[in-house]
Amino acid sequence: MLDEAGASEQQATGESPQRSRVGLLIDVTGDHFTARLDSVKDSDAPASHQRSLGQVGSYFLVREGDANILVMVERSYRIADKQGRAAHMVHLTPLGEMGSKGDFSRGVSRYPISGAELHRMDEDGLRAIFSGYGDKDFKVGNLTSFESIGVHLDASAFFGRHAAILGQSGAGKSWTVTSLVQAAVRAMPNAHIILLDMHGEYGDKDVDGVVAHSPFPADKVRCFRADQLEFPYWLLAFSELCELVVNSGDEHASIQISFLRSTMIRLREEANKHLDLGHITVDSPLYYSMDDLIKAVKEANRETSDFGKKKSALYGKFDQVLVRLNSLLNDNRYDFLMRPKTRTSTESLPGLMQDLVGLGSPRASVTVLDLSSVPFDVVPLVAAQIGRLTYEFNYWNPRCREFPLFLICEEAHEYIPREDIPRFREARRSMERISKNGRKYGVGLCVVSQRPHDVSETVLAQCSSYVCLRISNPDDQDYVRAMVPDAARGTFAALTSLSKGEAVALGEAVPMPVRFRVDLPDPPPNSTDINYSEKWRTDATVDVARLVHNWHKQER
Template sequence: MSIRNEKLNIGQVVSVDGAAITLEATQLRVSLEGGEEVHITVGSFVNCGGGHGDVLCVVTRAWQELVERIDPQSKGHRVLTDVKKVELVVVGTITQGFRRGVDHLPPVGSAAYFITGEAFDALLDSALNEESKNRLFPLGTRVGTGKGVARFDLNKFFGRHAAVLGTTGSGKSYTVASLAQAILKSYARPRLVIFDIHNEYGPAFQGEFSDRSSCIGWSDFHLPFWLLTFDEFVDVFTGGVLGSNQKVFLSTHLLALRQEFLGVSTKLEAEKISVDTPICFEWDELISRLEAQLEGITAKAEREPLLKVVEKMKSRRRDPRFSFLFEAGNSRQSMTIFFEKVFGLGESDVHATVLDLSGLPAEVRATAIGILCRLFFDYRYWDSSAENLPVALVLEEAHAYIPAESDAKYAIAVEAIERIAKEGRKYGLSLVVVSQRPANVSPTILSQCGTFVALRLTSDIDQARVLRLLPDTLGNQAGLLSSLRDGEAVVSGDGVTLPGRVLFDMPSPKPGSSDVSFHKAWTDGPPAEYTIAGVVERWLDQSRK
């Protein structure tokens, strides 16, 4: 298919101002083969290159105005004439395919040609080798007169991080589920780990995906306490900053227990182990040694601060909300079991793991997610090659634990995830940041994302943040953020073959995130088996089953 089809000539360039180009159009409606007529509207693709080559542009505005001109058929009389105008922004260059950026802007006077979605897809396919084609996966359709299949580049989408942003009800969960399902359909052995904050993604991996996915329910989720670094340990089990004496008191015994577990016998061996090394030890033995030291301290001023540390740790141990830290076993092998389970490399080889974190207590949620992300980074760091086991982490409700504001209770999560955002690409660890409030998410993390999927956003503050982050020039298309349909997004960045509006495929099966039908519930009433006692029992048992 030609991208300079004379039948699709719509006018010529009359103004070039940086990336903004103005056409004087001869027509705003063209006839395609088969008789179909399409209008040139916002989002349409246009080639307006001159002799130096083809430049892909997107329509951002189209209008008609009255202009006073000399009538060539009269003796100098001036008449009012309807003139059609089209405003474009440059998207990239068409040279054996499509690439972002241009070497030369279109000169004034160059012709402009409408490009159909089918023509662009054919152009893209003709320029790709087999390996490049295999990197692309379909995830919806382009919206508008240039519609066609919206395809994403796997290496760039995950290798340079991505963000899925949209207000509640805009289709974020459906988009993420559709993304995960498209990956599972397109690739034999991917590795996705989804942080499910609201226990909604399990249903999306039933049916044809059940053999290739694993949903680790809250009751089965365990994070061994001895995997924590010293700072994480302090944050979780003492709830705050310790004084210097308290730190020495606790760290001395932690280090000794880690060394003793490995049977350290030489100074050289001891120097390889720090208080942060993830070596298991017995909780009861730690408490016993701390209490034994306290017995030898008689000075009240010295004893009381240390006693508070021990009592706080014992209180956390008794709290059922923290039981997930104590049920994974205390052997060196349990570290291997932990990673096999979350990466899907255990007895059954699975490629998408959903971690149900809905039961995490609010006061420890950010810390626990930060610990998980830090563990994933450390694992990938110590792997011999970044290509052995690349992993993508999907961070649902990211604003809840990596906020823009500075707060000590989020420090561990923000530090761990910012490190992945900055360095994870080198070690095969990718982020997909999902949030309904992009203005409240750490700007450092969002600024490292190379692809943005911006669904409907109604807040002016959120829209302004996203508009500043979008890496492509999309003109007035980005102004549609407040009026997009459910599941429709403005997509921009390295991971998409062509930036613009995309309507994502509906996932099948769907996640459990649909709006509640008040009409049905208030018409039919509660199910026959529903009881208040059952809800109270699950509440007390801390189980949502």
């Protein structure tokens, strides 16, 4: 048995046990171990290896009998022993077990006892772990401690069980998203990724001669502005329409909602008689005329009887609704929603759904939806609509398991907040629905945020994989640590010391919590940092008249 254990350890570490021992365990608990490293004089390891032993983030192997447990250094410190000599101590987090063939499995089924030997884990052993996990062609970066070892993600776990990419502004979130999507398209050319672009970082642009291209392959991406794809009012769920036109603080809100419910059902039925659809509900994705809706509301608002001598129960109850509707219709920024040019019938819905998921002409693996010009007050409503349409696509698709979708929500804190705020309620409900039920129908979700503390706790709790870049805000740090397993919290102590483009990944997409450097995207997104030092040393002019013209035309 001891011979077999020694052989398995030699395979895992790449050298004989006598040469790899570096210390002994002196304390074992359910979530961490403490070990004392051998002195240079007593250690069996070469002196050249002793200098870097015990670095935070490095790996060791705990050997006891035929059990080999992979651990990571969470803390390194020195104390004085009874003879007054300095003793090098390490605090270790158990990650999983190494099998007899060098294979790695998460969790610890059999804990060691104090006195178990601690052995070095060399580069070849780690390479075997990371190369044997996940998809070999879905590489996203390299280990920080061993730059020659690539980090590969399990694509099914990352895309199918929801993910979160978190980090403060300037930490490299946009570059990480771009790198991950580029790697996904290279490895899986028939992917179906929908990306909500809140700042115009991922799409094609050509404004006043300033040209910017999408960072994704031209034959694999389609980019839409909101006014190009159009998300028409008649596709809004009833609750979303009420959020748009009804003031919940209005004393007549309940009357307004009841009237709108019955009126919209009638208008949908009248406008779609030729389709012979049978039962129609207030939420059916069917066209109706906005002009007819406004006409019905106006008539109800001035309804009288007895030749105008008596006012009806609805008289004067819709003043605020009419003001809100007219203000939306008279502002051309809302035309993509209130005055669609192409989505003007129920028959236009299949075309919208095809474009949304990349089945339009030409077909695409990545659909970038540029929402940067959408007025901020309706961004949550548009995000709710996109989330709902993405979910409904596969909910009603009998072959949903053969056509999985992945929705990336950039700047998620702007429309999926942690607090229950009325203006964001529909967007939050839509994304939480995907996070809780989307996996069953092949709809994955990725939330990207610089303020994880402000993102819906329900959404983050459903994520099985996390990619965390530098986070300095104490509230955000505490919030993220509370969302991850106890065994991985020690890894998150490094969040404040991560350099730009460096990340900590954990969850089902990686074999163990890992600190790595994200592969640089090629080409990068349109979000590189501005070099103030360089720009302020050169003379530059701005065509202010043209700038104001773009503002008026809502072009950027």
